[in-house]
Amino acid sequence: MSRPGFVLDVDRSTPPMLFWHGEKFRLERLPEGSRVVYPPEPVEALADPDAAIRHALLNPVGDSAPLPALLKAGMRLTICFDDVSLPLPPMRRPDVRQRVIEAVLDLAADAGVDDVVLIAALALHRRMTEAELRHALGDRVYDAFAPFGQLTQLDAEDPDAMLHLGTTDQGEDVEISKRAATSDLIVYVNINLVAMDGGHKSVATGLASYRSLKHHHNVATMLQSRSFMDQHRSELHSSNWRMGRHIAASGIKVFQIETTLNTDTFPEHFAFLQRREWEWGPKDRATFLAVSRSLDRTPARLARSIFHGIRSPHQMASVQAGEVEAVHALTTENLYRQQLVEVSGQTDVLTMGLPYISPYNVNSIMNPILVACLGLGYFFNLYRGKPLVREGGVLILRHPTPWAFHPVHHPSYIDFFEEVLAETTDPVKIEADFEERFATDPWYIHLYRTSYAYHGVHPFYMWYWCAHALSHLGGVIVVGGDVKAVRRMGFKPASTLQDALEMASDVVGRDPSITYLHAPPLLLADVR
């Protein structure tokens, strides 16, 4: 039985708290009176995930027939799946996508379906490598489909591969993969790590082009999404839902499969990461000391490769299939049950340690823009109700924030950082002055289509992701970050947490309330 999350009031008896610091760890003693939001422990995994998947496919929720009834000989079937950005960190084999897709293909084979194509729903993300595809889908699926061109990755810049389905009642263009749009059935396989994932967002974003995405991946939408984890208060989701309903109204049938994973995120040798500090036994303390001391002396590149080699022991906690909205309602309920922590009242200063990984740097470098996006876009938005930090409050992040970029994966990020952020950090101005140029730059498009690069517009989306936090906060301080990189983004650098708290007092006064968001595992603060 896993224990629920809770809020700890720090006093003299509280031990120092563990903070992520990129590929390193730090212990910080928080001032007395601070609060620490502790996540719930991982929930029980499904005892027999394969049986659960089969049960979900045969017993769909909402207005949907069981999958075997939807599969007919001679039909066009397209199976879409989430890309390398999920789950985080990548899970141990077999990946959930492999389990689900193999179950779907079993049924398709029984029904005599010949025309099957698999599409990695990349949207504007980088393409997956063969190794990443094999890891996600397993060798059986890869070897059966990839050599014959039936395992594809979305190319949202291929005009022949996209189909415009018209506009929503609010004038939003809906353009998705032509193969998917012209199929008799789309089966979408999701991994729902947080409540933001899944629902109509799967097809309407994962299979969409820039022409379609720009209607919700923009500053105005992000400012009205409070938060991304609360579908009913997120304009990002409202827009996706309008598009999803338009897709359904166009006669495109989607059979949605959503899976949740438990939050058992790190393997046994990093067990201390998921244990409450006062429960650290001698083994945890020895492991922490050995690991953190070694990492402090490890070159960044080696440390990165060690961490990106981690395969998470995540296990499937639920699976549901059927009609998109009914499925997503159930998924959200399951996620809330395992991640929500009730927190009473907002705080003046919110602090958090940022890990080495975000959805957009799997097997890559966590560049400064991704650090900002993870802190201000993702972690800041891990709330339901009100943000954890009050309006005009201060966010203190801990991350080395190196001025380093992966030249293959993030070419447009380099130019965005050097050129755009050097001029302004205001998302509205950036959107108006620079977005179009980067989004249509032929070189970025070429790299996106033929190499392993994120689309030219992707760094803009990362920055827009921070828009709500930037407009809400009175200041952002990065502890232990590269001074020049931090300043480039308009944030303040600090050497220690104490310094950062001192600097924050200029904004929030001498006696601020302080809250530390303790992760991993993931949590969602239900702020009352």
Next chain:
Amino acid sequence: MRRRPLGFPFTAPTWPRQVPRPPAERRTGVDYDTAWARRYPARLARALILDGVTRPVVRALAAPEVEGLDRIESLAAPAIFAVNHNSHVDTPLVMTSLPDRFRHRTAVAAGADYFFDKRSKAAVWALSINAIPIERVRVSPQSTRLANALLRDGWSLIIFPEGGRSPDGWGQAHRAGAGYLSVRTGMPVVPVHLEGTRRISKKGAKGVRPSSTRVTFGHPLRPAEGEDARTVAARIERAIAVLADEQAHGWWAARRRAAGDATPALTGPVGPSWRRTWALGEGRRPTTTERRWPPA
């Protein structure tokens, strides 16, 4: 200048006042995990201790005469050895008397309250004799599960069905543990009778006195189809009583008495304690230190 003492994580963390402490996890008694003592490094160490130290000491102290090994010659491991219990010497004596195929893959059921009350003590017994904790006063599901698992995993088990050493030299009523395990796992039970260990060190004795001993193995008993654990336990008790009779009066006499259901009970005569002690003297053999003159 005084050096600052090393704090967390070099030392144990403090416990926040707001967080209630969970009841301390019991890691002694039946909750002591003995799995480590059955891994190869511990087994190697135990083999060295058993053959290099225990066996010579037992020989010097107990000069055992081992009888009845022919009765278990064709018996394949694992098996349950049910032994009468008089002294701490019993366990090393039986272990060193076991044939090779059993000796290094045998665990000893030891009282959780006595041998496993402290972790350091538990570690010593787990390593030296491969002791596993057993509740003496009640059937503990944990103990039963462990014993079952070990037997199924190919480990033999030494059990003292009396539950503890004899307080007065007479046997105590048997508990059903050995019978229960045999019925559950289908493993054979070998009755074993030890004679003379009480003279070396009896319950409550401070030191040890060398004396000769006899170890007698009986025919393996197997539970019949549908047989009750208590019936098997009673059969084991009877078999050990026959071996005791065999020790005292010879095989043929013991066989004839057993056939007539007249084997003397291990528990001795009923009556006041002096009568029981008096009756004990009849079957007593002289110790090696006693002067054997005039010859019998």
